[in-house]
Amino acid sequence: MADMLANLAKERLWEPYRGLEKKIVNLKGKMELLGSRKVDIVATIEDAEFHSSKKRKTEVQTWLCNVNNKLEDFQSLEKDVQECGRFDRIKLANFADTMIEEAEELIKQGKFPEGVLHNIYEEKGEPLVTTNFKGQVFRQNSENISEILRNDEVSIIGIYGMGGVGKTTMAMNIHNELLQESRFSGHIYWVTVSQDSSIQKLQNGIAENVGLDLSCVNDEIKRAAKLFQALKRMNTFVLILDDVWSNFDVKKVGIPLGNDGGKMIITSRSLEVCRRVGCQKNVKVNPLSNVEAWDLFTEKLGHGNNNDVQVIPIEIEKIAMKVAERCAGLPLGIITMAGCMKGVNDIFEWKDVLQELEESSMMQDDMKSEVFPILHCSYTRLRDPRLQKCFLYCCLYPEDFEIPRVELVNKFIMEGYINARNSRQAQIDQGHAILNKLENVCLLESTEDVDENKCVKMHDLIREMAIKITSHPHHDRFMVKAGMQLRKMPELSEWSEDLDKVSLMRNCIDQISPCELYKCLKLTTLLLQKNRLLRGIPYSFFMFKPSLRVLDLSYTNIENLPDSLSTLENLNALMLKGCGELSFVPSLSNLKVLRELELTGTGIKQVPVGIPNLVKLKCLTMSGLKKLRSEPPIDMFASLSHLQLLMTPFSIRAMDLERMKQLEEFGGKMFSLSDFNNFVANRECYGQPIFFRVTLNGLTSDCVGDLYEYPVIFSSKEVILKDYCLKGGNVVQPLREQSEAVINIPRDMQRLEVSWCDFISSDNSFLNALPSLINLTDLKIVKIVSCDGIECILRLPSNCQELIVPEGLGSLLKSLENLELYNLKDIVNLIDIQPNTEASLTALSHGFFTNMKKLRIEHCCQIKVLFPPWLWKNLHHLEHVVVSYCEGIEEIISENEEEEVDQEASSQYLSSPSSLFASTDVILPKLRVVHLTELPTLKSIYKGRMTCVSLEEIGLCGCPKLERLPFFHPLRDGEPLLIPHALRSIYVSRELWESLEWDYPQAKSMLPTEFHT
Template sequence: MAEETLSRLILEQLSSIFKLDENMQTLASKLEVLSCQETDINSELKNAELLKGKKRKREVENWLKNIEQKRSEVQTIEQELGERRIFSRVKYGKRVKKMIEEVEDLVQQGRFPEGIMIDACEARVNLLPTSRLVGETSQRNLEKVWASLMNDEVFSIGIYGMGGVGKTKITMHIYNRILEHMDPFDSVSWVTVSQEFSIQRLQNDIAKAVGLDISDEGDEKRMAALLFEGLKKRKNTVLILDDIWDHFPLEKVGIPVGVNGCKLIVTSRSLDLCHRMGCQAIIKVEPLPKEEAWMLFEEKLGHNKAFEPDIKEIAGSIVDKCAGLPLGIITIAGSMRGVDDIPEWRNVLEELKESTRQGDMESDVLPILRFSYNRLRDLKLQLCFLYCALYPEDSYIERKELIEYFIAEGLIDGRRSRQAEFDLGHSILNKLEHSCLLEDVKGFRQDRCLRMHDLIREMALKITGASPRYMVKAGRQLRELPDEAEWTADLEKVSLMKNEISEIPSATSPRCPNLSTLILRENPLERLPYKFLLHLRSLSLLDLSHTEIQILPNSISDLECLTALFLSRCEQLIYVPSLAKLKEMRVLDLSYTKIKRVPQGLENLVNLKRLNMHQTWNLETIPTGILTRLTSLQQLILDYSSEYVWVQAEELVSLRHLEEFEGQLNDLDCFNWYVKSQHYRGLNSYSLQVRPDDCLNRSAYIENDDKYVKEVRFANCCLTGGGEGGVPLFLPHDIQYLEINECQTVAGSLLDVISPLNNARELKACAVVHCDRIECILSSPSSSSTCNAPFQSLEKLVIHGLQNLSALYKWGRGDVAVPLNGTFSNLRQFEIIGCPKIKKLFTRHFLQHLHNLELLYVWECKQMEEIISLDDEEENENAAMYECSSSSSDPSSSNSPSFDSTAISFPRLKRLSMQQLPELKGICKGAMARDSIQSIEVIRCPKLKRLPLSLHPCDEQHSPTCPLEEIVIDDKQWWESLEWSHPGQKNLLQPFVRFY
């Protein structure tokens, strides 16, 4: 029997080898069909967005993203197949077969029977974050603008006033008021106009704001025509252009003011500009009167106690000097927080009088802002503030990125650890924020960012026009380098980031002996001439990241003062010259480059603290012995997607100052040795991967939003567990994320494989993927070494592609009938996907452990019949009660089955998603209480006959406290055929139905 099984396996493997090329052709063919479908959908989207005022559905966006991801996966397989061993071809054969099915699924999904668009006005738009208006004057200004906007004969409104009088804030309130009421408007869009704007940039910004895609158009006139047509179709729309510095013809941009109810609001500092823009109504935003200025000052100062009389008199004089300008008042108040000393208040008043007397700046508000800068006192704090001006106007600056710059520039005092340097960096940024010189904002994915008000940036640039001397031409869409005459000898920092510079003439050789910082990032620069760096011998920071450079010039090798070289996302870069002489180097970032070898002389960089080689896919090896020479390393990030790049545990342990590590160990013995060395205890973050063979594992199955900074991944390993004849698996005690991907196991229970998990008290997330021998996640304590409740701290659990998983847990029939108390007690998100053998997920008894569950996803489980079932004891009890009730002649007998009427409770469940469950017949017996449920999703579950939702008083009252937001389904006929427990239940739930 064993020989037959072995023969069958060999035949299957040989079949996979011989059919791989054929399957790859099939995959390519099906991908071509999908690409054609994608092209048609994109054409339809573009037409509908431009001409019909529509917006694409979120599911369409997701579908397009999935296609791009699938295309990338196919390209990766094609690139890596060439030089693989036979065993790997077997693995790829299985993967290719699965990808054929996935591409076919995408083709089916792309039919969109319910359409691909919604009305633009249906898309949810968030309110702008803004503080309340202080005083009657600001409120009056707001009402003036609103009255003009509601006037049917006025289509263009100009709002002007001296810098810093709150034009933007008033306009933000107008924007929010339109969103909250809409009538008589159908939509509103906001665009901030940069000081260095161009017509094409403005056209793209407006198109993005209103949901149009004209990025493929390069011609300005064609873009104007498309934008005009798209805006005209929307009808009754309001377009807000904030902070215009220069006038421009509206028709040149493509703004159809007055056509189909399209209205325009512009803000500017200039009355003349409002006239030249053709504004029909013009409102001047007056400075705040004395009383309201004082109210604003008190609010921003944050005093919790009454002013002493002498201080109040001085503070009143300081507010008077601000001339009713809100930005000046806010900035001064920020600089005076916590000051209680009368002499210091008097000194501040004298300094403010002096700064406003000098009249060395164009606007009345700039001397006030300059005073707040002077109040910083600390020189390094001032330099950190000025550094922010190197970014383009209106940039959202990531705090982490900014602190990295501060550290590389030496603006942060040397600390013993990288963590201490980051803590100091955050402290510096907090001080600048509290002084109101920087504004805290939320960036992409809600990252903490900072923004510099355009007036404050203007003040900073005026300061850097003298000493220290900066040249800042960031974000101006320059196509050429500034003239050589602008590269003066006194320059210290140059920022040309985010431009369109693709070429630097080979003869260009600026003579700037004092230049320490050169930022050329985010330009399509293809080449850096040898002579360009020849006379920049004081250069300490060079940032070429996000450029198209392929080869760095050898002149870099002579920049002996260089301390930081940023080359991240130079995705064409294949060559870096010798770094042997750059012994002052502290930071080297080579992430996302195509280098094949580490730069020559890397071992000489004995002062190097940060080395980043993340996603250097082409890197062939890291020669043994190099890392042990880099004894100052605090951060080491290596590519763990390559089968060639891994580090020996002994080398890793030799790095005594290391605080952050990401990389790959070559086998389980090496991993166990490293964990037992306890070296990881000194790391603030780590991402360790063990992958002894080549397999496609390039991304985590649980999205990491920097919440989990201590991660371990096993890919293609043989995890035998600590049982008889097995190798025990040692895990770090502070592990937060664990992933087990395509691993062979002996034990049928995950708990038996990772029994040392008992010591991992901080594990927050776990993903188990494509491990075919695992039959359950939890097993009886009698069959494992676990004596305490497992997974006590776990918040997220992902189970994906376990072909033989038949139950979530299999517990013994002894004294313990259910898992130990505390098991899964903190679980908030549970996903089970592609597990074809499991029929029932939870039992009622098990629910007591899931009282914190918020998100439940059950997808693609072919035999799943019920989400919440009765265990054997409950089934027997229920059957006995049913038999008893059947023999009773009284239909209303109290012996009727109790479980049918008992409400099941997930007290914190917010979303329940069920997709592609062809055998699902029920969610649970009885009703499911929905005190917290916001969303239910049922896609391709044809046998499900009822939604067991208990009625709630808010259904009838439409109470705003009712949590239910949507029931998402894909089949109207399925909805109509559902059975309901109570009359009228369908009608009560109908308003929540959304079609997928």
């Protein structure tokens, strides 16, 4: 047996070496297919966007980007194959296998069962989160603007007033009100313009809102034509441009107004700007009256008219009213000052803040003169220098930018703003606490970006105030030119020697002149990230910057870093994430105090020299190194005992991890099974690391291994097993000892991925081959890929009375939320039992899969029935079902006519009485998505009726024998059809749609259907 396994493992090892050319030919064919599919989709999209009311879906744009990246990777792979040596061939063959799988997945995704386009008319904007002022002035202005919008002769309206008076808030409320009006069909679009705007940037902002892609169109006139056509097709729309600083030509931008299209509202601090843009009506936003200002002040202070709130003591109220008066009726100042004083009940503090306001002597100039003293007073009231530093740091980001909280907290840690604590998590907690305090005093706003990540944002006036503070001689000096579309570096004269921080992030800088020395002896922070045109840095640039502590070059296209980087001996953080063209990093040996090093996603061909010398390193991330030629020495991590976060694609020894007593997050590969077991044992003894993603690869010691995995930093506990033979809880180790050894599984593991493993167990079930999983209570996700010998996930024997269920198994199968099965040629059932009625009820009582949310099964050809009749009753949390390329499947849910359904259990899922449902109804109240693809023998989803009130998408592709859809029916005779209100689309071939049998034929004409060819 041992010899057989050894020979099998050797075949697996050397097969990639011998078959590389064949794999490249195979891969090339798939890449050509991908490229052709891309051309077809782009042609379809461009035609639809120009000639119809359609736009591309977000997932389609993501797919196109992924295809472009994959085509580039293939070109690099072809070049590497021509230059590779013996063991490089093994590495490249493994990479080719990975790319083949990824290409196949992209080809499958490229079919887009839900279609590639959205109808613009069907999409409505989302309400904006804003303050709803109740004052008379605010109400009168809003009514005035609403009246003007009803005037067909007026197409451009201007809202103007001094900074902080509430123009943006008023426009936001108008936006939300217009969304409810049918005359504009929900086509209300909000674009923040800001001070550094241009015609091209304005076009991009509008295009993004209406779903038009202008990324491939550089000519301004052509861009305007595309935008004009996209807007004109809507017939009616309202475009709101907030914070306009300079005039622009509406026609050059491509905005159809009046008879040609819709209406436009702009907000600006300048009446002159409104007039030059062409506003036919202008509404001035005046400050609040004293009464309205006091009402707003007390509301934000937490002492409003609500009877439950505490009344302001009379002696404080008089002073507070004077403080409110000093805010000059400006809502921004009122809200900020009230936030600053919220919870303060000491009369001496109120007297002190009033004195500060009266003595404020900041620079006075036109529109800013009233509000700046108020904002500055709120800043000084922070008192804590650490809070002040963190607040000022936020102004380094572009105007109106939504700054991810996670990124900002990490920057605070790099800058040394967070107190040294026992753990990185404690520092992160403190960073979020600081942001919360700044939000609570209204100096930052809480928001979310398009990916729903929690962010903070600075009001543009507050940002201006912060930048002004940093220009004062008694403060750390900042140079802030972020997001200003700069083409070149600031003039040499602007690089004063006393600069502390320079932010040039998110510009278009393409080069740094070697003749400019940028002499900044006190510079501690330099932010150049997201300058995607930047390709090189001259040697001289890092000269005369001896104090530099934070250098961020992430997501630039720099190809090499100069050797002068090694002179930055005070560097604390070096961020190179996403520098895909960066092939070389000079020696880091001299950077003795470096604490943060991020190499993730770079194009380096070898690990930088000197990493073992970075003994103070706290965070090291170096995943996604696709162009790396070889692994570093196995002892590279031996001296890095202070690491708190480590993400690496390389193998690491348990003894090195044991030295890292502060390690909290780890992602990487274990050198051997014994190292993995030691890692697990050490964690259970000492509790480190808290989060992990550990890969155990059976072939690690004999080949370079998978250097192309790109694990992200996340808060989870994962184990990945590859290329092992699993036998009853033991592992047969290929190419090493050819013997069996116990595998230890972390008790708190949340995700398990098993791929390319052979399973040997007495009953051919997954769980019996890995019995150590049975007592896990936190396991949420299981993914199994290309494993032989698995006939089912669980097999339960039964006697005449009941099922025999191992102790602890119920807890495991209750905790499981996601189950993904790919290419399991032997699997027949999920849970294999042959019980009588009593045994079936016993299984139900164990609650198997009661928390299951997502089930995905692909290329499992022997499964005939997905869910047995007793199992669906436990699936009341099921949301996604995706079944693809399973040639043998005939039924999704089987029906046992003799089985009685527990009406009481069913009725708890819906508010309707249980008597409304037939005894054979399947009730899945949270099911949202059903995708069934390439199932040639599928005849039935369910032979009875299914009640799925949350259903959103149904995708049917390659299911020629499917007879009916069981989802659409009346609750009872004579009632209207029950069609889920959230249902967006049924994507199906016309041929299948016409062949379906309908219990209620009227359903066919009522359902939203998209046909594919």
